[in-house]
Amino acid sequence: MTVLLDTTVATTEEMGALGARIAAVLRAGDLVVLTGPLGAGKTTMTRGLGSALGARGQVSSPTFVLARTHPTTAGPDLVHVDAYRLSDPVELDDLDLDWDGSIVVVEWGRGMVDGVSDSVLDVEIARPTGGGAEGAVDLDDVDPDDVPDEPRRVIVTGTGPRWQGVTL
Ligand SMILES: Nc1ncnc2c1ncn2[C@@H]1O[C@H](COP(=O)(O)OP(=O)(O)OP(=O)(O)O)[C@@H](O)[C@H]1O
Numbered sequence: 726m727t728v729l730l731d732t733t734v735a736t737t738e739e740m741g742a743l744g745a746r747i748a749a750v751l752r753a754g755d756l757v758v759l760t761g762p763l764g765a766g767k768t769t770m771t772r773g774l775g776s777a778l779g780a781r782g783q784v785s786s787p788t789f790v791l792a793r794t795h796p797t798t799a800g801p802d803l804v805h806v807d808a809y810r811l812s813d814p815v816e817l818d819d820l821d822l823d824w825d826g827s828i829v830v831v832e833w834g835r836g837m838v839d840g841v842s843d844s845v846l847d848v849e850i851a852r853p854t855g856g857g858a859e860g861a862v863d864l865d866d867v868d869p870d871d872v873p874d875e876p877r878r879v880i881v882t883g884t885g886p887r888w889q890g891v892t893l
């Protein structure tokens with residue numbers, strides 16, 4: 726397990742840029758797991774990652790479809806999964822995803838993808854919590870389409886042989 730990056734991301738735009746930076750090292754068979762509370766920026770990061778890969782279609786929260794496959798202009802497909810509603814890893818297995826031939830990004834995937842691959846790129850996003858935390862936006866109080874920028878801490882950890890020696 727190696728920490729590849731530990732940084733603070735100040736804005737929505739910067740989160741997209743970080744997604745693009747991660748996209749630059751991704752190839753078919755890679756599994757990226759995004760962890761962080763509601764509104765942390767998991768989908769925002771995936772969107773930046775998707776644009777960098779030339780993903781077709783809108784990268785949005787796939788909460789109601791579980792998984793969406795985006796063909797890309799040149800490389801492997803981007804498969805975007807939202808495991809929020811899954812209760813156990815077997816259901817993820819049921820989706821019959823092309824794990825080896827595509828780049829798979831799983832929101833809320835921690836604990837759901839164990840055993841799927843021997844290597845995982847784990848991205849943890851922390852946001853200050855609302856409801857009184859200093860400087861934090863309470864997401865209940867704002868228009869979801871207009872969440873003000875606030876800092877996020879992002880820690881990217883590589884587990885398994887695939888991420889040995891990789892730098893972002
Ligand atoms: N520094 C930041 N990085 C990322 N997003 C930010 C930042 N500051 C503010 N935001 C806003 O926070 C929201 C993040 O929403 P997003 O849908 O990406 O989160 P999520 O982690 O996917 O949530 P969910 O758990 O509901 O899937 C967006 O509205 C984005 O504009």
Ligand SMILES: [Mg+2]
Pocket residue numbers: 767768769786832
């Ligand atoms: Mg999301």
